[in-house]
Amino acid sequence: MPSRLRRADPHAVEAALARVTDGTREQADLRLLTKHFLALLEEQAPGRSVEVRVPPYAAVQVVEGVRHTRGTPPAVIETDADTWIALATGEVGWADALAGGRVHASGERTDLSPYLPLG
Template sequence: MPSRLRPADPVDVSRALAGVSGGTADRAELRLLTKHFLALLEERAPGRSVEVRVPPFAAVQVIEGVRHTRGTPPAVIETDAETWVALATGELAWADALASGRAQASGERTDLSPYLPLG
């Protein structure tokens, strides 16, 4: 995979998910899960037309379409790490995240529901 993001070791993912579900996740576990699930999204939805941002941990460009090369991309999704993990694991539906303001999406092709949950 050419990206700097790579899926994490399954043992580490399980351990971090246990921390999240138990309410004891620390910053390192959230970072690991954020990058892991962004790497899985990149595999599932290759492309460079939508930028998914999960500050402060990572961002990735995904989904086929017009390629973005400089400046702010025409399609952006942004959310926090806890929401991203909930979306990726199926604990939160994409439509519910948007309706509640936990995720923001602007531009074309920003519907992630066909790709979620990730694992």
């Protein structure tokens, strides 16, 4: 199944990351980076057993295993856009984000540390 989300233009990603870093980010930057990094995760962890949610921007199903089709998935990860971008870029580690309550994960296969940071 092809990815629902698509990688953003590399120049747009670079510019948005620069604004996030210097504190001048806008919601459009968070939306672009969230969707871009979720698209990368879909590529690197194909499957449909874990739903990764970054409200209000996007959600994807990733990681091989039992396919989810209806209702609440058996494995869910939820975080905010700032945390997702920090995880994707390696600014924060998976274990630290989880321990600090910045990420909520329940169910099997919800350890994304093998896939992070994203390239």
